[in-house]
Amino acid sequence: MGATRADESMEANGTGAPDALEEACGVFAVYAPGEDVARLTAYGLQALQHRGQESAGIATGDGECLRCHKGIGLVTQVFDDAAMDSLTGHLAVGHVRYSTSGAAASSDAAQPHLSAIDDVAIALVHNGTLLDTDRLQRARAAQGGSMDTDTKAACLVIAEATRETGSVRQGIRWAMGELQGAYAMVLATPEALYAFRDPCGIRPLCIGRLPSGGWVVSSETCGLDIVGAAYVRDIEPGEVARLGAEGLDSELGPAAARRASCIFEYVYFARPDSVIDGQSVYQARRAMGAALAREAPVEADLVLGAPDSGTPAATGYAEASGIPYAFGIVKNHYVGRTFIQPTQAMRERGIKLKLNPLPSVIAGKRLVVVDDSIVRGTTSRQLVAMLYEAGAVEVHLRIVSPEVAWPCFYGIDTASRSQLLAAGRSVGAMNEWIGSSSLAFLSLEGLRSAVSGARHQGWCEACFTGSYPMAVPDDAPSSSTGA
Numbered sequence: 052m053g054a055t056r057a058d059e060s061m062e063a064n065g066t067g068a069p070d071a072l073e074e075a076c077g078v079f080a081v082y083a084p085g086e087d088v089a090r091l092t093a094y095g096l097q098a099l100q101h102r103g104q105e106s107a108g109i110a111t112g113d114g115e116c117l118r119c120h121k122g123i124g125l126v127t128q129v130f131d132d133a134a135m136d137s138l139t140g141h142l143a144v145g146h147v148r149y150s151t152s153g154a155a156a157s158s159d160a161a162q163p164h165l166s167a168i169d170d171v172a173i174a175l176v177h178n179g180t181l182l183d184t185d186r187l188q189r190a191r192a193a194q195g196g197s198m199d200t201d202t203k204a205a206c207l208v209i210a211e212a213t214r215e216t217g218s219v220r221q222g223i224r225w226a227m228g229e230l231q232g233a234y235a236m237v238l239a240t241p242e243a244l245y246a247f248r249d250p251c252g253i254r255p256l257c258i259g260r261l262p263s264g265g266w267v268v269s270s271e272t273c274g275l276d277i278v279g280a281a282y283v284r285d286i287e288p289g290e291v292a293r294l295g296a297e298g299l300d301s302e303l304g305p306a307a308a309r310r311a312s313c314i315f316e317y318v319y320f321a322r323p324d325s326v327i328d329g330q331s332v333y334q335a336r337r338a339m340g341a342a343l344a345r346e347a348p349v350e351a352d353l354v355l356g357a358p359d360s361g362t363p364a365a366t367g368y369a370e371a372s373g374i375p376y377a378f379g380i381v382k383n384h385y386v387g388r389t390f391i392q393p394t395q396a397m398r399e400r401g402i403k404l405k406l407n408p409l410p411s412v413i414a415g416k417r418l419v420v421v422d423d424s425i426v427r428g429t430t431s432r433q434l435v436a437m438l439y440e441a442g443a444v445e446v447h448l449r450i451v452s453p454e455v456a457w458p459c460f461y462g463i464d465t466a467s468r469s470q471l472l473a474a475g476r477s478v479g480a481m482n483e484w485i486g487s488s489s490l491a492f493l494s495l496e497g498l499r500s501a502v503s504g505a506r507h508q509g510w511c512e513a514c515f516t517g518s519y520p521m522a523v524p525d526d527a528p529s530s531s532t533g534a
């Protein structure tokens with residue numbers, strides 16, 4: 052992937068579309084009477100900014116009503132002191148968004164989504180993608196077809212179910228039987244928070260505790276760290292956890308045929324300082340690099356990481372292979388998504404805005420370049436060309452995931468199957484197109500062994516295998532569901 056974050060990965064592929072799997076949102080919530088819950092949530096969202104940069108929002112509740120502020124841009128662009136000061140209360144839910152369905156960048160699609168169940172205000176934040184089922188379409192139709200995101204439709208389904216069952220938690224449990232797809236959600240009423248995950252547990256969600264006794268919910272543990280919260284546990288697939296005056300109280304909802312947490316969180320999406328289900332993301336990436344060094348050794352002078360997400364894996368590869376690790380590619384962290392070039396010639400220059408090799412390090416050297424994944428391959432191709440231009444004599448690409456040959460329908464924005472370089476191509480053909488000296492991918496077994504420290508070993512691996520753990524859209528490419 053080379054340039055490897057959503058805000059930096061608009062690639063020179065001639066379409067303006069990203070050459071990367073794009074994160075799909077981060078959620079964060081706080082229940083802490085007596086604390087500045089809005090600012091705590093803003094800090095948490097900044098820690099989760101890598102999961103979405105299109106919009107940010109926070110809603111707070113004070114026991115009687117909800118207040119909300121949201122907008123387009125990064126957390127620091129959306130919130131100033133005046134906005135923070137207006138968000139009073141003892142609980143908050145927040146969201147950073149990268150759109151995968153529904154409306155793209157618009158303040159209307161920004162979350163939290165506000166709604167009501169009779170006269171009780173609710174705010175919903177969502178990481179994932181819901182399948183556009185008949186149930187959701189009926190919810191949209193009931194609103195005159197105006198509901199342009201799956202989150203809004205989910206709100207209506209939950210509201211209807213709450214009216215039927217008489218309680219918000221029972222309403223959520225009932226709605227979970229109706230909603231299909233990947234979701235890690237937090238729903239706020241003025242009095243309490245409800246955090247819940249889909250029955251397969253595709254997207255991560257965890258709970259932490261503040262020193263004051265307050266509660267925190269976050270997509271990743273790096274969000275807990277920034278507010279000084281201690282990790283308590285991950286929310287279980289199918290669990291509905293209520294956080295309120297009585298503390299933490301949870302119930303299990305509908306069971307799935309099998310657990311299927313997204314294994315790609317460890318490869319790329321999550322921050323390396325996060326721990327998911329007991330497995331450190333950083334250590335997993337180092338282990339992936341080490342496993343690949345054993346599976347695909349090569350004689351070389353230096354190991355480089357494609358910054359930033361390839362770096363931990365590169366250090367693992369270097370240690371296992373005995374080839375020195377070197378800092379040979381400098382990344383510009385300030386090239387944003389908005390910097391889409393209008394002409395092909397300028398687009399082709401795109402990667403040079405983000406990555407620049409150091410000739411003094413790599414000239415005359417045989418390089419192993421470790422990256423997390425290949426999507427369309429355009430970034431890899433340009434990176435390899437740049438390394439040769441800078442004087443490398445060999446460039447051996449080592450990818451610490453299997454070939455991405457199938458699209459994701461569970462909250463990650465992938466290219467269509469026809470645009471994925473690995474779809475229908477051999478590794479040899481890919482190597483030839485990219486122009487590398489050799490190309491190798493980590494095996495699925497190697498990837499699984501790198502995350503063997505996780506408490507649960509049920510994975511979604513569908514973008515590698517095409518075997519989807521739950522339903523996919525009707526117009527999806529031919530595949531199988533293992534549900």
Ligand code: SF4
Nearest residue numbers: 313315459511513514
């Ligand atoms: S298809 Fe791939 S990216 Fe999507 S949830 Fe499954 S493992 Fe994760």
